[in-house]
Amino acid sequence: MSDDTLLSVHDLTKHYPITEGLLAREVGRVRAVDGISFDIRRGETLGLVGESGCGKSTAARSLLRLEPPTDGEIRFDGEIVGNQTDDERKRFRRRTGIIFQDPTSSFDPRLSIGESVAEPLALHGLRDHDRRRSLVETMLAEVGLSADDYDRYPHELSGGQKQRVALARALVSNPELLVADEPVSALDVSVEAEILALIERLQTTFGLSILLISHDMSVVRDVCDRVAVMYLGEIVERGPTEAVFADPQHPYTRALLASMTTPDPTRRGERAELSGTVPDPADPPPGCRFHTRCPAVIQPPDYDFDQQVWRGILDLRIALRNRTLDTERLRTRLVTEGDAEHADEISGAELRTAIRAAHDIPDELHDANAEQVLSAALAEIVAGELATAEERLNESFATICCREQPALEETEAGHRAACHLHDVGGESSTAESVLSGQQNG
Ligand SMILES: Nc1ncnc2c1ncn2[C@@H]1O[C@H](COP(=O)(O)OP(=O)(O)OP(=O)(O)O)[C@@H](O)[C@H]1O
Numbered sequence: 001m002s003d004d005t006l007l008s009v010h011d012l013t014k015h016y017p018i019t020e021g022l023l024a025r026e027v028g029r030v031r032a033v034d035g036i037s038f039d040i041r042r043g044e045t046l047g048l049v050g051e052s053g054c055g056k057s058t059a060a061r062s063l064l065r066l067e068p069p070t071d072g073e074i075r076f077d078g079e080i081v082g083n084q085t086d087d088e089r090k091r092f093r094r095r096t097g098i099i100f101q102d103p104t105s106s107f108d109p110r111l112s113i114g115e116s117v118a119e120p121l122a123l124h125g126l127r128d129h130d131r132r133r134s135l136v137e138t139m140l141a142e143v144g145l146s147a148d149d150y151d152r153y154p155h156e157l158s159g160g161q162k163q164r165v166a167l168a169r170a171l172v173s174n175p176e177l178l179v180a181d182e183p184v185s186a187l188d189v190s191v192e193a194e195i196l197a198l199i200e201r202l203q204t205t206f207g208l209s210i211l212l213i214s215h216d217m218s219v220v221r222d223v224c225d226r227v228a229v230m231y232l233g234e235i236v237e238r239g240p241t242e243a244v245f246a247d248p249q250h251p252y253t254r255a256l257l258a259s260m261t262t263p264d265p266t267r268r269g270e271r272a273e274l275s276g277t278v279p280d281p282a283d284p285p286p287g288c289r290f291h292t293r294c295p296a297v298i299q300p301p302d303y304d305f306d307q308q309v310w311r312g313i314l315d316l317r318i319a320l321r322n323r324t325l326d327t328e329r330l331r332t333r334l335v336t337e338g339d340a341e342h343a344d345e346i347s348g349a350e351l352r353t354a355i356r357a358a359h360d361i362p363d364e365l366h367d368a369n370a371e372q373v374l375s376a377a378l379a380e381i382v383a384g385e386l387a388t389a390e391e392r393l394n395e396s397f398a399t400i401c402c403r404e405q406p407a408l409e410e411t412e413a414g415h416r417a418a419c420h421l422h423d424v425g426g427e428s429s430t431a432e433s434v435l436s437g438q439q440n441g
Helices: 054-062 086-096 111-125 128-140 148-149 157-172 190-208 217-223 241-246 251-258 307-319 328-339 348-358 368-382 386-396 428-440
Strands: 005-020 025-041 045-049 071-076 079-081 096-099 177-181 211-213 225-232 236-238
Touching: 005 054, 005 211, 025 054, 025 071, 025 225, 025 236, 045 054, 045 217, 054 177, 054 211, 086 096, 096 157, 111 128, 111 148, 111 157, 128 148, 128 157, 128 328, 157 190, 177 190, 190 211, 190 217, 211 217, 217 241, 225 241, 225 251, 236 241, 236 251, 307 386, 328 348, 348 368, 368 386
Parallel strands: 045 211, 045 225, 096 177, 177 211
Antiparallel strands: 005 025, 005 071, 071 079, 225 236
16 A cells, blocks of 8 residues: 555455345345455546446445445555544545435435535534535535525436536535546436536546446546456456556456447447346356356367357356256247147257257367267256256366456556456466457457
8 A cells, every 4th residue: 555545445345144034044145345455546536347236336335334344444544444433433424425326316305405515514513604605605616506506406407417516515525535426327428528527627626536436438438547347246357547448358348348339329239248147246156257258268278169159158057057047948949939749849959959059059069079078968958967967067168267266466468357367377378369359259
């Protein structure tokens, strides 16, 4: 931690217990945030980016102690946040501010704009009404509103104006850290740029450090000095924004970047880099959490697959593991599509072909040894021996991605990523060729 570090987050963890029965017995845990670490320096903006459900908002609430973390250490200006006295806690609150995605729900509709913005001042003990009013009016001017707006009510304002008021309220007590949780995602595109520019201006005026949370890589690129990419409760890549955008080292970051290549929102993701959704954080996949969706997942060493075919085989393996391979449904579908009248008339060969097709696996693999393993597993699946098939695929087609959790480590590019591609026999050329294959594919 260097001298200019304002906030230091180490191994922050937030699990929500899943309970059952009258005695609220714990039967599981939602691992919303699972051991993340980062620093924010004075005057810098760190972007926390990832798809919906990756744990970004939970991380923000936990580090501000709006809810208690399960584990980890937070230091603000060198002091541990957590075991503070009431006064210290109050001081920490005054030195930090937060704005949320939906400015409408953050206001009490019965309070005027000015009263809302003045609330933190009253809370922090400023009793002089005139002084409060004068500070609020100055703050309203700072965010591009006017003193006359003091007596207006939230329903009279547009979404963009409300976000300006939210900023005024977050900054009125002169904090050093602002957490902006999806500050523009509920706003029209035309207003988005205005609010982002305002945040940047306020950062300079007030010398703020900012944690900007967004699912949108283009927002992060425009505003942040450094970026931390979050996936399923973990940080998978972290570094200066320019470096991460120029040379992303994690397949997830590459996929997020690929989905923003077109400015037309209706065509985003057309390159289908990122299929599926974020898995359930109550039951995260073993090994690398991204392996269930990763386009660059590492192949087993003794076989030679086309990368997309390997992805399909792994999907089949995962479907067996998750018990989601529904052969009965496939049989029924074949009946509706074909000549057979009953599901039991569907031959094993037809079903095997259908399973391959459902996972984009060709009718025959070009690697004869791999084909032998797959054929045997498919025969077992058709015979209803799913556990045996799963074991066969696991043993023959083993990959480190399903087995071991990668650490967030320095890469050749000079910033950190948590991906086994960077430690395959220490050969960074392997990582480079596979990752660039993903980018070009
Ligand atoms: N109070 C809670 N109890 C149980 N699970 C929760 C709670 N709050 C959040 N979660 C779960 O934790 C995971 C992370 O949620 P979180 O809102 O932090 O993600 P996010 O990346 O900010 O996504 P979004 O942008 O959609 O809010 C989700 O699966 C969510 O359902």
